[in-house]
Amino acid sequence: MSVLIKGGTVVTADLTYRADVLCADGKIQDIGSDLDAPKGAQIVDAGGQYVMPGGIDPHTHMQLPFMGTVASEDFETGTAAGLAGGTTMIIDFVIPNPQQNIMEAYQQWREWAEKSVADYTFHVAITWWDDTVSQDMETLVRDHGINSFKHFMAYKGAIMADDEILVNSFSKAIELGAIVTVHAENGELVYRLQQKIFDMGITGPEGHPLSRPPEVEGEAANRAIRIAEVLGVPIYLVHTSCRQALESITRARNEGQRVYGEVLAGHLLIDDSVYRDPDFNVASAHVMSPPFRPKENQELLWRGLQSGNLQTTATDHCCFCADQKAAGLDDFRLIPNGTAGIENRMEVLWHHGVRSGRLTMNEYVAVTSTNAAKIFNVYPRKGSVSVGADADIVVWDPAATKTISARTHHQNVDYNIFEGMEVTGGASTTISQGKIVWSDGKLNVERGAGNYIMRPAFASYYDAMQKRAEQSRPQAVDRGSSRPQAVAHGKGG
Ligand code: URP
Ligand code: ZN
Ligand code: ZN
Numbered sequence: 001m002s003v004l005i006k007g008g009t010v011v012t013a014d015l016t017y018r019a020d021v022l023c024a025d026g027k028i029q030d031i032g033s034d035l036d037a038p039k040g041a042q043i044v045d046a047g048g049q050y051v052m053p054g055g056i057d058p059h060t061h062m063q064l065p066f067m068g069t070v071a072s073e074d075f076e077t078g079t080a081a082g083l084a085g086g087t088t089m090i091i092d093f094v095i096p097n098p099q100q101n102i103m104e105a106y107q108q109w110r111e112w113a114e115k116s117v118a119d120y121t122f123h124v125a126i127t128w129w130d131d132t133v134s135q136d137m138e139t140l141v142r143d144h145g146i147n148s149f150k151h152f153m154a155y156k157g158a159i160m161a162d163d164e165i166l167v168n169s170f171s172k173a174i175e176l177g178a179i180v181t182v183h184a185e186n187g188e189l190v191y192r193l194q195q196k197i198f199d200m201g202i203t204g205p206e207g208h209p210l211s212r213p214p215e216v217e218g219e220a221a222n223r224a225i226r227i228a229e230v231l232g233v234p235i236y237l238v239h240t241s242c243r244q245a246l247e248s249i250t251r252a253r254n255e256g257q258r259v260y261g262e263v264l265a266g267h268l269l270i271d272d273s274v275y276r277d278p279d280f281n282v283a284s285a286h287v288m289s290p291p292f293r294p295k296e297n298q299e300l301l302w303r304g305l306q307s308g309n310l311q312t313t314a315t316d317h318c319c320f321c322a323d324q325k326a327a328g329l330d331d332f333r334l335i336p337n338g339t340a341g342i343e344n345r346m347e348v349l350w351h352h353g354v355r356s357g358r359l360t361m362n363e364y365v366a367v368t369s370t371n372a373a374k375i376f377n378v379y380p381r382k383g384s385v386s387v388g389a390d391a392d393i394v395v396w397d398p399a400a401t402k403t404i405s406a407r408t409h410h411q412n413v414d415y416n417i418f419e420g421m422e423v424t425g426g427a428s429t430t431i432s433q434g435k436i437v438w439s440d441g442k443l444n445v446e447r448g449a450g451n452y453i454m455r456p457a458f459a460s461y462y463d464a465m466q467k468r469a470e471q472s473r474p475q476a477v478d479r480g481s482s483r484p485q486a487v488a489h490g491k492g493g
Contacts (some may be wrong), residue, residue: 002029004037004164005395011361012053012385013370021051023220023391023434031387036290041321042436044429046395052365052381054088054392054430055346056458058372059238059262059314062092063112066318067336068327073319073412078342079118080445081410083437085343086427089119089382089453090317091372095159098128102136106144118432119392121378123181125150126169127159134172141176147377147453148236149173149295150367153220154185154212166227174233177457179375181236184220184245185212185290194333205283208273209291215291220245225252225259234258234458236375239316240291240304241267242297250309262374263301265345266417268313269352271295274417284325285415287335288316302358311371313349315341319413333349340413344404344423346394377455391434392403400426410443 002024010019020035021028037043062078064071073081075092082090088444092113096105106124113120124140126133126149140146149169151161163168166182173180193211221237225248228235240246240261249261272294274286286292304310307460318338328335346368353359359367373383379391401424406416430438437445 001435002038002041003044003434003436004035004041005044005046005051005393005431008049008051008395010385011050011365013362013366016361017254021385021393023393023431025377026391026434028385028387028389028391031385044395044436044439048399049428050396050398051385052362052394052396053369053385054394054432055082055086055368056080056089056091056314056372056383057087057208057314057317057342057345058091058376059316059376060090060092060342061316061318061338062090064093064095064318067334068441069320069324069336071319071338072321072324073317073340074115075113075120076115076117076447077410077412078317079116079450080443081343081412083118083430083432083445084397084410084427084443086346086430087342088392088394088430088432089121090342091121091123091376093125095125096127098159102133103139106140110452113450113452115447116443117437117447118450119390119453120450121376121453121455122146123150125152125159126161126165127152129165129168134168137169137172137178138140138176141178145456147178147438147455147457148181149178149182149315150183150238151224152183153353154183154187155449156187156191160187163223163227166224170228170231170233174231177459179234179236179458180228181238182220182224183239184224185215186220189216198333203298203331205280205287205328205335207331208287208335208344209272209275212289212291214242214244214293214297217242218248221245222248225249225257228259229257234260236260236262238262239264239267239290239314240301240310242293243300246300246304246309250304253309260312260441261304262312262314263310263329264314264316265304265341265348266315266339267292268298268301269348270417271298280329281322281325281415284328284335285322286339286417287325287332287337288318288326288339289337293298304366305353306358311367311375313345313367315345317342321414339417340411341417342416343409343411344416344418347402347423347426348418348421350396350425355424364383377458378453380452393431394427395429395431396425397428398425400424400428402426462469
């Protein structure tokens with residue numbers, strides 16, 4: 001079966017041009033003007049629309065077991081909701097419990113993800129350390145196409161990685177040609193502040209941001225970046241939410257360090273006033289970490305994207321319904337952390353990014369798709385509209401309008417953090433693996449159609465870093481004959 005996208009304007013991270021695009025056997029077969037439709041091809045009329053690489057959400061948590069419950073969105077419903085919004089691939093996280101065998105956790109997540117309707121791949125979290133973890137990292141890179149390892153610097157008493165784990169894991173990652181990623185919050189400080197705020201009698205969701213101020217993120221971001229600098233490993237900071245963390249990233253990049261930053265659509269558009277909503281359901285629905293920040297951070301994060309100091313946009317899609325959030329009715333520390341957004345990321349970023357003039361269309365493609373594909377080494381198979389690439393494409397109608405609502409979204413969660421937001425621009429057709437899976441406002445997906453995507457190690461990083469380490473290897477100073485001679489004290493000399 002082939003699909004011919006006719007009459008649209010192709011927009012990639014670096015080019016904008018009029019062309020037809022022919023997809024067959026899951027790949028882009030041809031791009032050109034006035035392409036002929038093969039017999040039986042489905043035709044997508046893209047007149048007046050943009051033809052862009054499908055979105056890549058580099059940060060999701062489908063059906064994550066977390067804080068005593070399990071995220072309500074599974075791999076099937078979550079990838080389907082992504083397709084409805086123009087996102088054709090996710091990078092989810094394998095998160096082993098401390099002491100859990102890493103390969104066992106990896107196999108568990110692979111099994112859960114088999115029902116995905118769109119392509120997926122994994123970062124693997126390192127939550128504890130011993131020789132078997134080191135060995136498993138090697139197996140994952142060598143045999144399973146994993147090239148990124150995640151470290152939670154928060155969540156003390158659960159999945160938190162302390163400095164010893166960071167140093168061990170970062171050192172192994174550079175040896176393997178993998179990139180490290182971090183959730184940057186100082187877990188010890190969060191733990192102390194949570195206790196303090198709770199003891200002050202602040203037990204509601206308004207306590208959540210008070211216990212995780214921006215300084216806590218800034219400290220951890222800077223620490224992780226500096227550890228990565230010493231060890232010479234490339235590092236990617238997930239959900240950068242505030243000035244303090246952005247400044248650390250920017251400073252390190254200006255010093256020539258290979259540091260990448262991700263920002264969530266939510267952190268760009270929602271501020272911390274949500275935690276003061278008198279309705280517990282509303283306030284708790286926004287409890288995620290790092291929390292939404294005072295408004296002035298939003299403009300700085302947009303500038304981070306504009307300047308290229310932040311390269312990717314994500315959602316941290318991790319859904320919990322009101323009955324799950326209610327676990328923390330009397331204690332904000334027990335509210336499961338997480339919010340949704342996979343279906344809305346592409347449209348809210350188009351509306352507030354491109355239509356506002358903050359981002360060009362090409363920059364938009366870069367930050368919603370191409371940069372993630374490059375950073376996580378799956379470009380140009382993903383993140384590009386080019387011959388030979390996977391036919392994961394979104395046909396984007398810049399004139400489509402919509403009001404976002406939990407009543408109409410496809411996400412398996414009862415709340416939408418963008419509720420009531422009016423957006424212009426949206427996915428009219430989404431093509432995944434060369435098949436039309438979203439058109440005319442309807443999903444046409446197949447359970448299990450999603451493929452696991454292997455991502456090779458970064459040989460070039462590894463070689464470059466090895467060379468750099470070689471050049472800057474500390475040398476013992478050869479003092480030759482100027483060296484003081486040992487004096488034989490007390491031997492009558
Ligand atoms: O609150 C969040 N972000 N929940 C998901 C886990 C994480 O920290 O990314
Ligand atoms: Zn996180
Ligand atoms: Zn996350």
